[in-house]
Amino acid sequence: MAQAFALASGALVATNLVSILIAGRRLDATGAPPPDLRKKPPVSLVVPVRGIENFTAETLERAFRLTWPRYELLFCVAHGNDPVIPEIEKAAIAYPHVEMRILVGDDRISANPKLNNCVKGWQAARYDWVILADSNVLMPPEYIQHLMGSWRSDSGLVCSTPLGSRPEGFWAEVECMFLNTQQARWQYAGEAVGLGFAQGKSMLWYKPMLDANGGIHALNAEIAEDAASTKLVNRLGLKVHLVSAPFEQPLGRRTEQEIWSRQARWSRLRRVTFPGFFAPEILLGVLPPLLLALAAVALGDLTLLPTVLAVLVAIYLPEVALARSKGWRLSRWSVPAMMVRDVMMPAIWLRAWIGGAIDWRGNTMTIGTNASELKEAPAGS
Known part of the structure; x- marks a missing residue:
């Protein structure tokens, strides 16, 4: 025994x-250059926002500094009195050459508040390539190039897990260890052996493909939009692929209760889906x-x-x-x-x-x- x-x-x-x-074999180091691309079609970035977070000013500014030739930013806010709106407008002043719109409204298509917030952005997107990007992602200048460069002939979706960075305090260090060497590691290991799961932090879609299969409303099939995305892509005989160098999510200060609440929610979502x-x-x-x-x-x-x-x-x-x-x-x-x-x-x-x-x-x-x-x-x- x-x-x-x-x-x-x-x-x-x-x-x-x-x-x-x-x-380790699948991942590139942080800061690795993106793949070279001959074609760089215009891209729509749909960014659901709500309230002020630890690094809101910096993450908003990063969205305006991407090196892609042509892209539009669609910031989606459920309520017109959200305090994040002045922050978006402040960031936009310094980058008048970037196409930007703030879309306000609450489309209740599901019990998922983030998905509800994204509906108006998806419908307003002008371009065929659309990225659903969480507002707390610290986008590198080559953000779009990393995502577009990871698209393959059998891709239905390209994503990135969040990498925890800039923790303040011990509990933020704990969240880094949840996000990085635990969750990101297993997600990349799974994708490398053919078990690709979507991650809602950064999701690159080919809009005509998703629109032909129910559009963004199809992501209401599950409580988590990334779970619905995974199942939809697999049903179409396609795969979920991940970028080779994940994008940072700066954390700042975290409390034990915040870590517990966030991990319990994600865990419950995985359990249900x-x-x-x-x-x-x-x-x-x-x-x-x-x-x-x-x-x-x-x-x-x-x-x-x-x-x-x-x-x-x-x-x-x-x-x-x-x-x-x-x-x-x-x-x-x-x-x-x-x-x-x-x-x-x-x-x-x-x-x-x-x-x-x-x-x-x-x-x-x-x-x-x-x-x-x-x-x-x-x-x-």
Whole structure:
């Protein structure tokens, strides 16, 4: 029995290492140049915005500084009194050559507030290529080129995961470890072996293709627009591809409650939309192989401290190496943050099965397996 526990622990450690090796091979380092492109068609960027975030001024300005020859910015706001509107107008003054519109209105097509906010932007987009871009993405100058350059003959959608950067405080470090060496790593490993899943942070669509298959309203098929996108693209016999160098999301300060709320919401969304892929997530992180190793110690002849240290090193050293090789966030708090993340993960996984109401930036979302509901917070909250 001790040998069985030890083998199971070793299998989980090996799986973790293989995912890191696959992701490391698939990913380029931060700042890597985009692919060369001969054709650069005009692009519409639909950016849903709500309220002021930690780096709003900077992320807005970055959107006006893209090097693509011709693009338009469509900022979508649900309410005309949103405090982000003056910030958009302020950023636009310095870049009068960039096509920009602010679209105000609330199209309730789903229980997903972000998708509702994007409808008017999609309908107003002038160009065939459309990017749905979250407002907190720190777009590099070659943002569009990275996305367009990742489009292949069998692509139905090109996306990028967010890379956490510029954390302030320990809990923001924890969020970096959730986003980067955990979630981004597994998403890129999955895409590399043919299991591409969409990520809603940055999504490049060929508009005629989506319009021919229900348009943006088709993304209402699931509570999460990225899950609906994945299923739609797969149904068409196409694939979801990821850019080779993901885009940053600067974090600033985060609280424990914010991390819990965000991860619980994402976890619940994965549980509802892809239950078969979500269920094995309980095996991720350091706790499962560590507990199996401890069982092997209790039942066999292994020594406690060397066994525990071996598991910790085997899990965290490759993770640190991946972050360092790609230029991702690393600090003296990174390994402690990884440990806290891994302690939180089983509780978040269990929370996803319980269901109930979850907060999304002041909105109360009830995410169910058959139906979901949205109660929106007052404008400006």
